Amino acid sequence: MTEPVVIVCPDCTEPTQDASVPAEPTRGAGLPAGRCSGCGGQGRRRAQLTYTVANLDTGAVASRTIGPGSLPPVPDGRHGWQLDCAPLIRELAESVAAVGLRQVGDPDRGADAQTIGLPSWRPYLTAGQRRTAEAEALARQDHQPWRLFLGRNTAPPVPAPESVLARLCAVADLLCLDLVVEARRQHDDHPTWDIRYELPGAKVPAGPRLTAVDLPTAVTATTVDDALAGLTDRGRTAPAYAIRPAGMPPARPPVIDLDQLARRVDGDCAGAAGAQAIWRDGRWWHTQLRPGSPVHPDSPEGSPAAAVRLLRVPEPPAPSWRGEPIPHRPCPDCFPGSPLRRCYCTLGGHPPRLECPACQGAGYAASALACPTCHDSGRQYDALAVTVTDLHSRVGHELWQPDAAQSATLVARPPLGPPVHQLPKGYRLGRWAGILGVRPEDLTDLDGGHEIGQDLRDGIVVTATENDPIVAYLRTASAGQPGARLLVLAATPDVPPLTEVTRLALGLHLGIAVTVADHRHHDDDPTRLHGQRWEVDILPPGAPVDRLAPPVRPTLEHAIGFCLESLDNALAAVPTDATQPIIAPQNPAPPAMPDPLPLLTRLASRYPGHPVTVVVEPTGYRAYLHEATGPRPLTADHGLVVG
Numbered sequence: 001m002t003e004p005v006v007i008v009c010p011d012c013t014e015p016t017q018d019a020s021v022p023a024e025p026t027r028g029a030g031l032p033a034g035r036c037s038g039c040g041g042q043g044r045r046r047a048q049l050t051y052t053v054a055n056l057d058t059g060a061v062a063s064r065t066i067g068p069g070s071l072p073p074v075p076d077g078r079h080g081w082q083l084d085c086a087p088l089i090r091e092l093a094e095s096v097a098a099v100g101l102r103q104v105g106d107p108d109r110g111a112d113a114q115t116i117g118l119p120s121w122r123p124y125l126t127a128g129q130r131r132t133a134e135a136e137a138l139a140r141q142d143h144q145p146w147r148l149f150l151g152r153n154t155a156p157p158v159p160a161p162e163s164v165l166a167r168l169c170a171v172a173d174l175l176c177l178d179l180v181v182e183a184r185r186q187h188d189d190h191p192t193w194d195i196r197y198e199l200p201g202a203k204v205p206a207g208p209r210l211t212a213v214d215l216p217t218a219v220t221a222t223t224v225d226d227a228l229a230g231l232t233d234r235g236r237t238a239p240a241y242a243i244r245p246a247g248m249p250p251a252r253p254p255v256i257d258l259d260q261l262a263r264r265v266d267g268d269c270a271g272a273a274g275a276q277a278i279w280r281d282g283r284w285w286h287t288q289l290r291p292g293s294p295v296h297p298d299s300p301e302g303s304p305a306a307a308v309r310l311l312r313v314p315e316p317p318a319p320s321w322r323g324e325p326i327p328h329r330p331c332p333d334c335f336p337g338s339p340l341r342r343c344y345c346t347l348g349g350h351p352p353r354l355e356c357p358a359c360q361g362a363g364y365a366a367s368a369l370a371c372p373t374c375h376d377s378g379r380q381y382d383a384l385a386v387t388v389t390d391l392h393s394r395v396g397h398e399l400w401q402p403d404a405a406q407s408a409t410l411v412a413r414p415p416l417g418p419p420v421h422q423l424p425k426g427y428r429l430g431r432w433a434g435i436l437g438v439r440p441e442d443l444t445d446l447d448g449g450h451e452i453g454q455d456l457r458d459g460i461v462v463t464a465t466e467n468d469p470i471v472a473y474l475r476t477a478s479a480g481q482p483g484a485r486l487l488v489l490a491a492t493p494d495v496p497p498l499t500e501v502t503r504l505a506l507g508l509h510l511g512i513a514v515t516v517a518d519h520r521h522h523d524d525d526p527t528r529l530h531g532q533r534w535e536v537d538i539l540p541p542g543a544p545v546d547r548l549a550p551p552v553r554p555t556l557e558h559a560i561g562f563c564l565e566s567l568d569n570a571l572a573a574v575p576t577d578a579t580q581p582i583i584a585p586q587n588p589a590p591p592a593m594p595d596p597l598p599l600l601t602r603l604a605s606r607y608p609g610h611p612v613t614v615v616v617e618p619t620g621y622r623a624y625l626h627e628a629t630g631p632r633p634l635t636a637d638h639g640l641v642v643g
Contacts, residue, residue: 002065002067002584003066003581004046004047004048004578004579004580004581004582005046005047005048005067005068005580006044006045006046006047006579007044007045007047007102007132007135007136007139008043008044008045009036009039009043009044009045009139010136010139010140010227011036011039011140011316012039012043012044012336016600019281019499020511022439022463025277026200026247032470036296042577042578044578044579045139045142045578046139046142046578046579047067047068047134047135047136047138047139047378048065048067048138048142048144048145048146048581048582049066049067049093049116049138049141049142049145049146049582050063050064050065050066050145050146050147050182050582050584051063051064051065051066051085051088051089051147051149052092052146052148052149052508052584052585053089053092053093053095053096053098053101053149053150053151053347054096054097054098054148054149054150054151054504054507055096055097055151055152055153055237056098056150056151056152056496056500056504057153057496057500058097058153058500058503058590059500059503059504059506059507059587059590059593060096060097060098060507060585060587060588060589060590061096061507061508061585061586061588061590062092062095062505062586062588063092063583063584063586064091064092064584065089065581065582065584066083066085066088066138067135067138068131068132068134068138069131069134071084071085071088071598072131073118073121073123073134076115076117080117080118080119081117081118081121081122081123081136082115082116082117082118082430083116083118083137084114084115084430085114085115085116086111086112086113086114086115089101089111089149090111092149093111093149093151093576095387095588096151096543096588097153098150098151098152098153099150099151099152099153099154099155100151100152100154100155100156100176101149101150101151102149102151103147103148103149104147104148104149104150104567104568104571105144105148105567105568107572110568111199111501112114114147116137117131117136117137117339118133118134118137119137120136120137121133121134121137122131122554123492128440135183140194142465143569144581145574145582146338146571146573146574146582148508148567148568148571150564152488159273161215161216161219161220161258162256162258163214164219164220164222164255165181165219165256165258166254166255166256166587167217167224167360168185168195168224168227168279168580169254169256169279170221170254170459171224171391172197172279172280173279173282173357174389174391174393174395175197175387175389175395175446175487176319176387176397177195177198177199177200177231177244177530178198178199178200178278178279178280178319178607179195179227179278179279180195180196180197180276180277180278180279181194181195181215181218181261181265181276181277181278181279182194182195182196182208182265182275182276182289182603183215183265183266183269183274183275183276184211184273184289185269185272185273185274185276186206186270186555190213190267191266191269192208192211192212192213193212193213193214193215193217193218194208194209194211194212194218195218195219195222195226195227196209196227196229196230196231196234197228197229197231198231198234198235199229199234199235199238199482199485200237200238200239200280200316200318200322200482201238201239201318201481201483202234202235202237202238202482203237203238204289204309204310204311204312205234206308206310208307209230209447213433213454214262215258215261215262215265216258216262218370219258222468224391225449228446228447228456228487228606229447229448230447231446231447231482232447232448232480232481232482234482235480235482235483235485236376236377236480237377237378238482238483239325239483240325240326240328240379240385240483240484240485241322241323241325241326241382241385241483242323242324242326242383242385243321243322243323243387243397243398243399243485244320244321244322244323245321245384245397248552254282257462260400261277261284262275262588264286265277265286268286268287268288269288270315270513272288272289272290273290273291273310274288274289274310275287275288275289276289276312278316280316280319281319285316285317287312287313287314287315287316287563288312288313289310289311289312289313290310290311290313291308291309291310291311292308292309292310299430301462310371322400325432326381326382326383326384326385326484327381327382327383328379328380328381328382328484329379329380329382329430330378330379331371331373331374331377331378331379331380332373332380333371333372333373333374334373334374334376334378335364336373336376336377337358337378338380339367339368340364340365340366340367341364341365341366341367341369341371342363342364342373343356343358343359343362343363343364343365343374344358344365345358345359345363346363351363366434370480373479374479374480375479375480377466377479377480378539379484380475380478380479381474381478381481381484382401382402382474382475383399383400383401383402383474383478383484383487383520384399384400384401384469384474384477384478384481384484384485385397385398385400385483385484385485385486386398386399386400386429386485386486386498387486387487387488387489388429388432388435388443388487388488388490389436389446389487389489389490390436390489390490390491391489391491394436396432396435396436400426400427400474400477401474402468402470402471402474403470406423406424406426406470407424407426407470408421408422408423408424408461408469408473409422409423409469411419411450411460411526411527412527417462418462418463419459419462419463420460420461420526420527421461421462421463421469421473422458422459422460422461422526423459423461423469423470423473424459425459427430427470427473428457428458428459429443429452429456429457429459429486430443430457430458432490433457433490433528434486436490436522436637438490438491439492439555440457440494441531441554441555441558442490442491442493442554442555442557443457443488443489443490444488444489444491445487445488445489446487446488446489447482447487449489451553451554452488454529454530456477458526458530459473460527461473461476464510465488468623483511492555492557493555493557493560493561495557495560495561496559496560498514498536498556498595498596498597499592499593499594500593501536501538501560501563501564502593502596502616503590503592503593505570506587506590506593506616506617506618507585507587507590508538508570508585509541509583509585509618510535510538510539510540510541510542510570510573511539511540511615511616511617512536512538512539512615512616513535513536513537513538513539513543513545513548513613513614513615514534514535514536514556514559514596514597514600514613514615514616515534515535515536515537515548515550515551515611515612515626516532516533516534516535516551516556516576516600516604516611516612516616517532517533517551517604517609517610517611517612518532518601518604518605518608518609518612519531519532519533519608519609520532520608521608521609522609532551532553532555532604533550533551533552533553533554533611534553534554534555534556534558534559535548535549535550535551535552535553535559535562536553536556536559536563537549537561537563537570538567538570539565539570539573540573541617541618542617544629545613545622545624546630546631548613550611550626551611556597594612596616596621597624599614600614603623603625603634607625610625610626610627611623611625611626612624612625612626612630612634613626623635
């Protein structure tokens, strides 16, 4: 590893001639400073960055460390200079045959945008002054000193914007949702664009999301997951209706003229705050956005008091697939638009207590948390519209509602708790897993990918009374759902196998900890946790396991996906001491890795209900059983060799 250049922190110290001796930290004109966020109070900073590219499919890793003088400065196009790191990253990617790079921790910033500004660098300065200017610029990048890019053997094809938008429209038809293409006028009178899914009749969001400067840019930057993100918040107060599949148009990609659509929406923005094109019933509906009433600061949108509600003028006609209204009643535990919630002193049906410090006997108290009963929708629904799909061609819509011919089964009556009921099969979401060919644990919420809970998969409800457990179940399941709709994805996560992730971790000179808790001995008990729970963490070698997160992921694939999404936490392996160099892993041809899964599942089956962790590191493996007193090392016969 290259020894770093260490300089006096340029953000908290006065200039000094000897960079090895930190100056007294100051703030402003010689005033004493607090702990500098740049150097952590050390007075010194490391002028060094490491770029690493890893191939997820092969585990190959290549790195290069840069410091002052490593790269030639180039003009930045704004009368200044910069270090362009994009050629370096491309060279590393070619060496490990990785394409489709994304930066860990900043996936929206492409490899071609990796530049470092040199505000004080000028070509007429002396060599020492130029080197100092580069060192200061690199030191100010030490908030992210190790930058990791992940790629694959092959990159997915880049479709044309028209086909991307057609795909978004087809999914809207499949799910019985609106696809909204929106443009809003900003301060410079140029529209910014956004594409998202909404429920018919939902209010226009008070503030725009991250937006693009033109429609093609917005389309290419929007995936189905992006368009679905935030649907729960946007549709929480939307009108609730059943789905009538007979009125659904065929879910096939339409032919779209992107230029014509952009011109129409842009033209509708003239004289208005914005405009929308809404894909509904297989065609576009165009409408303008006009200012309405101010948005209350305590509204579900959480918008500032200065925000103004925008209204669609005109409102498109109701969709053909809209069925009967879903009945609801006002939430008894909160006041919509207000922070007041039923006080905790009234839990269990108790009357308010005058001595309660939160409500002083009023029964309601202000809270910054969402209402646990309705999730701030202000409604309790008596039915739930369920949609389960693979997001391609298979979808199912059904309405869960009370049925006099159906009854729940009492499965448990704890001595100190409320009774537990299990509903008939028609109210169990897990049966859709078999219909769509996935495991019940693979059912996730379409907005955010959160796990569908075991109670909802198995139709379990805990009620304070044995009267109407089906109604209690439906009110719990529909709480906070947009328009009383539960939108579920039935698909196995597309992630690399554990062996490849293990090879990646070792190639980065890190370790991987896989934790599982086996609850399969409870599969016949509806009141206990079923199956297995997983967690995967990439961490520095030798890291203790007592602070690992408990296993909460429903499948190993979900755990791997979450680990790769949060891989930036593992990059904290950089030494905090500025005099220590940054790791620069190299592993151009990693060997095949043994699968630690058989060992892990075998150990977990020996200790049912207890989390078991296997840590694989460059030097070997470690196995632990997590007990109430802490992790205990295991020395069972493993049959696993790492080397």
